[in-house]
Amino acid sequence: MAELVLFNKPFQVLSQFTDDGASGGELPRATLADYLRIPGIYPAGRLDYDSEGLLLLTSEGSLQHRIASPSLKMPKTYWVQVEGDITKEALKHLATGVQLKDGLTRPAKAARIPAPAVWPRVPPVRHRETVPTSWIELTITEGKNRQVRRMTAAVGFPTLRLIRYRIGDWTLEGLDSGAHRTITVNLPAPAKSPRRRSAAGARPRRNRKS
Template identity: 70%
Template sequence: MAELILFNKPFQVLSQFTDESTTAGQAPRSTLAEWIPIPDAYPAGRLDYDSEGLLLLTSDGPLQHRIASPALKMAKTYWVQVEGDVSAGAIEALGAGVTLKDGRTRPAKVRRMKEPKLWPRVPAVRRRDTVPTSWIELTITEGRNRQVRRMTAAVGFPTLRLIRYRIGDWTLDGLEPGKYRKFVINLPKTTQPGKRPTRAQPAKAPRRTQGS
């Protein structure tokens, strides 16, 4: 058995417990330490600073590997607001796979969706009266750097807002931004409970402050 934490990461929060890239004179960025006061919990995968939504954390190494390993191809579903009235051709191209600088993406599941009922983003997404926006649901099984944003840009529809809704069987349902929920789950017999997870960069032990 292992403990799993589901966290709804707000916009402009790092998916790590320290911000050691801040240069002199810059204010430190918000980190997980401000939101999750649980010892020995580490992210299973990452979510960009300017993206929102589901982030999973655990203290169990095999479970972290099972979630984050690209080789295991755990599906991740994103709700994506794009600039423009997304075309059927763009949706077909995203589903078939698009060519990026680091190679062609795997086939994806993609559909146009109605605007979901979401919390307000602060700051709000910039809107232009003359340019419409639309929403798509995109499910991928790989995790390249800023992959979803690069995919939508490659088909001519830049991403304006990006929310990860699902990882595997876990979703954001009922989870407000900045809040977390804990589960205890049974692991397959092939895992080895007790192994510590690897830490996301930076490699130093995380500094923790009192969470909210």
């Protein structure tokens, strides 16, 4: 058993407890320490400074690895407000794979959705009367740097607002911006080590009595 903290990270908050980039004369940016007072926890993965939504934190190393490891391909779902009236062709492109500078993205799930009932962003997204916006739901199983933003830009619909709604089985449901809750999760049992075999791969023979 391990404790897992589900935190709804606000816009322009670092996914760490200190602002390592702050220098003399600059105001420090908001960090997790401004919202969480739980000792010994650390983020399982990250969420960009200008993105919002679900961030998971734990003090259990094996759980952190299970969530954050790219090799385990835990799905992550995002609600994305994009500039423009997104097309079926763009959604298909997002789903089948987008060529980025660091390679082709894996197949994803992409669908247009109604504007979700979410908290207002502070500061608000820029609004232009002559340019419509769309909301999409995008589920990916990898974590390239700023991947979702680069994917939507590559298909011609730049991201205006990015909210991570789900990681694996955990969602933002019931969490306001800046709020958190703690749950208990079961850890998978450690894998059993295989029995040793002889160099030839066979079971060693027992000595027979003479």
